[in-house]
Amino acid sequence: MISVYHYLILSAIIFSIGTFGVLTRKNAIVIFMCIELMLNSVNLTFIALSRHLQNMDGQIFVFFVMAVAAAEAAVGLALMIAFYRNRESIDTDDFNMLKW
């Protein structure tokens, strides 16, 4: 029997993979994919919890997260194009005009 805990654990694992990816990858697009992974793990949690708690709030939140993720992706890709035009790279190692 698959309980809500399994869902929570699964999404925690996915979230961790996403975080790990953000921290270790160099390519901005891949980092973005990892962020999407994090957000989608959140969605999974909400849907599972919504079902478990028998209220719809969680599912509403999922729609908001999806909208935010989409908007972030749109803005992010635009910024990457702007950056690429100037530097011909989207490697995070090339984010070096402003010293860290």
Added chain:
Amino acid sequence: MLASVLTEFPILSLLLWLPFAGTLLCLLLRHSALACRWLALLTTLSVLLLTVWLFACLPTESGWLLKEDYAWIPTFGIRYSLALDGISLLLVCLTALLQVAAVLISWKQKEHTALFYALVLVLETGIIGVFLATDLFLFYLFWELMLIPMLFLIGVWGHGNRVYAALKFFFFTLAGSLCLLLAIISLYLIHGEQTGIYSFAFESLLQTQLSSGMEMLLYLGFLLAFIVKVPLFPFHTWLPDAHTEAPAAGSVDLAGLLLKTGIYGLIRFAFPLFPNAAQQSLPVLAVLGLIGIFYAAWIAYVQTDIKRVVAYSSVAHMGFVILGLAAWNQLAWEGSLLLMVNHGVTTGGLFILIAMLQDRTGSRDLRVLGGMWKTLPFFSAFFLLFCLASLGLPGLSNFAGEILVLLGTFSRWPLLAALAAAGVVFSAAYMLRVVQGVLWGPLGQICKIGDKDCLHEDLDRREWLLMIPLGLLVIWLGLYPAPVLEPMRGPISLLLKAGGLP
């Protein structure tokens, strides 16, 4: 008639905000250097007249002579309360006098004139505010308000190493001030918890019950802020730099006034608020004062820059003042406060004279200067007078204060008093070295007889106007200090009693 004017008209606020109004006007008239100059002179003169009038009119009582009190920030129990007693009256008079001198000595100031006078006037507001405020928050506000103009005066118009000196001055005093702030807030909270009434008023805070450990801690916070400003021996290192690099007006204000705010803070706030802790600290203060006298004399003796010598002499004099305060009796305190006033006048005068000398010869170096007696006789006469006053020649101003301090100290700590008396000899040594180096001897290296550069102008009218009153004051304070002692006597006995010990 007079009494009603004094009680109904907010004369203390007028005294306080008049210079500030001058500042604003100065900034408005910033395109005309001449207007600013006269405006500054007029403002400082009117403040001086006002204080002299108060000095002449007010009765010599021991309590507050004038008071003002308004609600300001009720949420925190902060009030705008000013009060004047004999001690603050004297110090305000001294402030007004030296500020006129500061304006006159920088009459030829050419760079950014408007800003310069604006800052001098703000500084006056800050200093007068410190001497008048009785709400601790207000006091702290003015205490900090003095820093900014001084920072700019040193940093913008100073000599060679000015930025370093300005920042050093700023950080030393600010570090002390922040300890003061922490202590004030803690005291305020403790008092509030005990009584349920949160207030910064000095009178209410006096009632606070403190455990002895807490009292010591808070007292140290106050003490640190004040003795850095005084400055007492281990905390004095900012002073020579600041004095040396500051422009003439800045040196006059620093030596004459800012140092006094430290002493004033000690006797007005630190001692009465924490009487037991204060009693415990007296021996330490006395010893530090004594060390200061000798250490400063020793360092002063090897300096070649006259301004530095005078700066270290300030440290020595302040050592005397602290020693007198530590003796904790009427005689010594009168001596200390008198010495404070005298030191303001003599050291202020010396810095003014040094500025004149530097204007003429372009140097303050003892190795370079010499033989001024031949080329600048009137200047030299004044220089000699102020140097002799500074080293404590009987009949001139500092002597009266020093002898009272020594007598008062002798009744409590004979040994320390005897040692301090020896310190007077040391001060004679370094001051006479300056006199000899500047006035006598061969004409300095930069100057050969017959050389055109050596024919400096002697004092001009403005300088005569400046030096004669100061010179007369030095002699008068030396011969007949009673009028100055009179208004202080009552407040001092009150302060000593409030301290709760003989």
Added chain:
Amino acid sequence: MSALELQSLLPQIILALGATTVLMLGAWYPSRKWILGGVVIALFAALSAGLMTPAVPEVGNLYSTGSYARFFVVLWSLLGALSLLLSLRYAEIHDLPGSEYCALILFAICGMSLLSAATSLIGLFLGLEAFTLVFYILIAFKREDSRGAEAGLKYLVMGAVATGFLAFGISLIYAASGSFHLPEAFAGLEQAGGMRPLGLAGWALMLVAIGFKVSLAPFHLWTPDVYQGAPAPVTGLLATGSKGAVFASLVPLFAALGPLKADLEQVLWLLAALSLLAGTFAALPQRNLKRMLAYSSVVHMGYLMIGLLVGGSEAHRALLFYLISYAFATLAAFGVLTSFSRVDDEPQEYADFRGLGYLHPRRSSLLAACLLSLAGIPPLVGFFAKFGIIAAALKGGYPGLAVIAVLAALTSLYYYLAPIVVLFMQQRDARQLRRGCRHEYFVLALCFSAILLLGVYPAPLLDLLTGILP
């Protein structure tokens, strides 16, 4: 959503609809005059929030319409209007598209207003994302400037990760309590029993996200880069509004938290102390004004954290007062930077400021006043703000934090004085005039009078804050 609820949320609706209208019309009639239109819309929103009595106390269990929320609508709208005014000449010389810029700023204000009004975790999330998304764009708004794109991308990556953390944290709190509405969520969390650790973990994740958004140490590394790369007026709004709105939303959140706060205390203490120390030490060696202000903002966030940690109405009042004083001083500082900027350059390095003090005495003195206010020198408002926080810390029983705060204030003078020294105490280097325009002067004068008047007479604002605090 009923008509009454819509009416209660009118200020935010004005902002959102106004922004959309400006955006649409701007497509047909491109002009930089739209920025002035934006100022009018923002003022209108502020007015409606200030004067109108809302019909319902809470809209859809999402946003409060209480006096606290409306106060912040007014504040953010005014800040937005001021930064729009500041941007007029800047947009002109850098050839920024007026209507888009104006619409984005209005959206940002709307987001901040929503965030400060949030009473549920959904509202919090939405408000936060609304203005963060806008800032991603605004930071990189100068298209030909590659530094802007880089700053925007950095902010985006950091911000998106923070969003992930925030959402995951919310999901854990939801798991433990079963509700998004704050009072129920916290009440549920207390009785959660076995799920309680889950809820606390959710809080920890949320704190990480908040730390990113307001740049608390150790999550502050993006701050200097973003400040440096973004256009100066945008940085002004970012530094004041976006951080301020988060804190404004945290105050009711922590007030509702109740006894749960004890579990978070050590973490908050650590965050505050770390921010104070890390910001101070990082700011010390800076020779670039924007980067210095960035690190110093980390220190200021540490001060605000102290207010949050101590809790209680007095500490919260001190926090809000600090927030307002910080906002005006920072906005004015970036305003001066904006008005010093020319077509080809924007002064940032200290070397660019050498001797500017006597070439442009009024604006330089204003910059000096802002820095001194941020440093907490009386009689400027920053002093009173710091005083309030330190008093609150001592009263709340955190003497250690109070001492760290005082030490940070002392050290902060070193880096705040450095630009002042360059401005006034070094030989004049700058010969070319840097002319501003009268809109900018108006904004600067307003900010300056706020800094000075609030410092000398803070009583009315304190009374107002006492009145609006929940």
